[in-house]
Amino acid sequence: MMLSVSPLLEQDRNDWEALYCAYVHFYNMPMDDEILDTIWSWIFDGEQDFYCLLAKDEQGKGIGFMHYRAMPSPIRGQMVGFLDDLFVQPECRGSGVVDLLFDTLHDSAKDKGWPFIRWITADNNYRGRAVYDKLAEKTQWQTYQMTVE
Template sequence: TVIGFTHFRPFVSQLRAGTNCFLDDLFVDVAFRGSGAAQALIEAVKAEAAAKGWGVVRWITAEDNYRGRNVYDKLATRTPWVTYDIKL
């Protein structure tokens, strides 16, 4: 039974002349939140990125995603970057 999934991809850092990992999506079924599944998925992405020699795993989340951010704050360092969009 699938209880969650993640999607990630490489991205190039021109300033550091290296490849990093962007975690695009992380989803855990509501019934399994708090079970450690999110942490396990992020750790799996981290292991894959390390095996590929990528320098960092990065993701963004909504400011009001308090439950997710509670998990993320235990696993990673929040950066000072703010994201902007131009709708086309």
């Protein structure tokens, strides 16, 4: 399978939207047009340090994506990378798509001067965690979330 990964383009909206909706469905999160439009605008807003990579098959169809962004690290006094979202169509998993996405993410982070990229995943995302254990170092940090109402 001939794969490619590149930054998301304006003409990729339909593929990106289908992939993103499948991703949020996996996590049982709500989705609507307003959220989709907001995220799309972040990706193409030159003032936001928010990015999207899109993996495509040999026909140019989107089969996977990554959302990532710059994140300040006050303890280091510099920006680092944060991977927010990663999804690959189930039928394309195991084909090298994730490796190619991470290789491209690594190059992007290097170009931006980030010393590392951090991410979190669901505890029960066993398949994803098996991949991450090969690609990265698991940190000692536990993640907490405080809801603000």
